[in-house]
Amino acid sequence: MVVDDWILNILVPPTCIALLLFILPPYLFFKIIYFVLRSLLKENVAGKVILITGASSGIGEHIAYEYGRRGARLALVARRENRLKEVAQRALSLGSPQVITIPADVSILKDCQRFVDCTVNHFGRLDHLVNNAGIVPVCLFEHATDITNFAPAMDINLWGSAYGTYFAIPHLRKSRGKIIAIASSAGWLPTPRMMFYNASKAAVISLYESLRTELGKDIGITIVTPGLVESEMTQGKFLSKEGKMVLDQEMRDVQVSLMPIRSVREAAKSIVNSACRGDPHLTEPAWIRTTFYLQILCPQLLEYFNRWTLIAGTSETDTISKKLLQLSCLKKFLYPESIRNPTLKPN
Numbered sequence: 001m002v003v004d005d006w007i008l009n010i011l012v013p014p015t016c017i018a019l020l021l022f023i024l025p026p027y028l029f030f031k032i033i034y035f036v037l038r039s040l041l042k043e044n045v046a047g048k049v050i051l052i053t054g055a056s057s058g059i060g061e062h063i064a065y066e067y068g069r070r071g072a073r074l075a076l077v078a079r080r081e082n083r084l085k086e087v088a089q090r091a092l093s094l095g096s097p098q099v100i101t102i103p104a105d106v107s108i109l110k111d112c113q114r115f116v117d118c119t120v121n122h123f124g125r126l127d128h129l130v131n132n133a134g135i136v137p138v139c140l141f142e143h144a145t146d147i148t149n150f151a152p153a154m155d156i157n158l159w160g161s162a163y164g165t166y167f168a169i170p171h172l173r174k175s176r177g178k179i180i181a182i183a184s185s186a187g188w189l190p191t192p193r194m195m196f197y198n199a200s201k202a203a204v205i206s207l208y209e210s211l212r213t214e215l216g217k218d219i220g221i222t223i224v225t226p227g228l229v230e231s232e233m234t235q236g237k238f239l240s241k242e243g244k245m246v247l248d249q250e251m252r253d254v255q256v257s258l259m260p261i262r263s264v265r266e267a268a269k270s271i272v273n274s275a276c277r278g279d280p281h282l283t284e285p286a287w288i289r290t291t292f293y294l295q296i297l298c299p300q301l302l303e304y305f306n307r308w309t310l311i312a313g314t315s316e317t318d319t320i321s322k323k324l325l326q327l328s329c330l331k332k333f334l335y336p337e338s339i340r341n342p343t344l345k346p347n
Contacts (some may be wrong), residue, residue: 038277046071054133056083058231062268068096075119106160116167126171131161132182137239149243157200178220227288230264235342257321
């Protein structure tokens with residue numbers, strides 16, 4: 001006998017709700033106890049080997065410093081060799097016993113194999129892989145002059161993470177190590193002009209949720225979904241519709257508006273703490289998680305709000321979101337000094 005979908009449509013929702021009400025209290029109690037135990041028994045990373053991509057700036061840079069303070073040995077990967085050397089010197093001064101730098105492009109498969117091999121050949125092991133490298137294209141979909149200019153968002157944000165993970169898994173399995181995947185709350189938020197970034201981060205979340213199921217307890221996976229954090233991205237460094245990295249603080253003000261920007265040092269500290277505890281998920285700052293539930297429970301409300309604040313206006317840079325920021329005079333309280341007066345260069 002074939003069960004018709006209409007029967008399942010009637011039976012499954014109330015059955016799931018009843019099971020959820022029955023299971024939820026003991027599940028939440030177990031989660032609290034498990035969190036306390038993980039916090040008491042969190043990993044000591046002194047002497048362990050940590051490989052970090054996108055380590056030349058922002059979250060990746062400060063994750064390197066945080067691991068360095070804890071005595072970890074570091075392999076730092078990014079395209080900008082000069083910046084990597086500066087980060088390496090500071091990590092050494094903060095307490096890391098040994099740091100190597102590996103200039104590489106995570107969107108190139110052979111580069112990913114090379115930086116994993118270099119790390120393992122140099123240190124003899126690999127304990128944590130931090131997949132952090134990423135870029136942000138910002139452009140209205142219909143304004144794109146050549147849609148292929150945005151392909152690097154997937155190449156770097158998704159494939160750059162997948163490539164490194166693929167080559168690192170055999171080594172992480174030996175050490176019963178961990179993967180820290182830096183995704184984004186943009187993975188569930190319908191933000192205009194950022195659809196390619198949002199899609200790439202949604203794919204990263206899905207990739208590691210599925211991979212966790214495959215790997216089981218052999219390798220720990222922490223999926224990090226930051227909100228707005230002090231970085232080159234929040235300083236206004238975007239991939240333009242022409243396919244070039246540009247500095248555009250005016251567009252940054254449109255997109256960020258009155259959202260507070262988290263200190264990158266505090267964010268990095270929370271991320272490393274979460275990895276050492278073995279948390280499956282971390283949203284940083286924690287209040288950003290409420291947007292996930294808003295998207296599930298009332299997606300039309302978020303859609304309307306984002307369209308009204310980020311699209312409505314006399315021009316692309318004269319939006320309600322930007323006017324709210326200007327009229328409120330709150331920018332100096334919501335944006336750190338490094339965001340208000342960035343010193344970075346476009347390339």
